[in-house]
Amino acid sequence: MEFTEIYCNNCKKTLGRYNIRYFSDAKIAELIKSEYAEHHREGHEISISRVVKRP
Secondary structure, eight states: OEEEEEEETTTTEEEEEEETTTOOHHHHHHHHHHHSHHHHHTTOOEEEEEEEOOO
């Protein structure tokens, strides 16, 4: 399974993992704007990466 992982470099924690099958890049961008806007406003650096998880 492939996931898109949203990670905060300042807090050193994963904010969320979203399955690529159900969440497109546009949906991920919308989530970041709405759900993680506070992190961005506080000056935190958010990174997005693709993670492949093998069963």
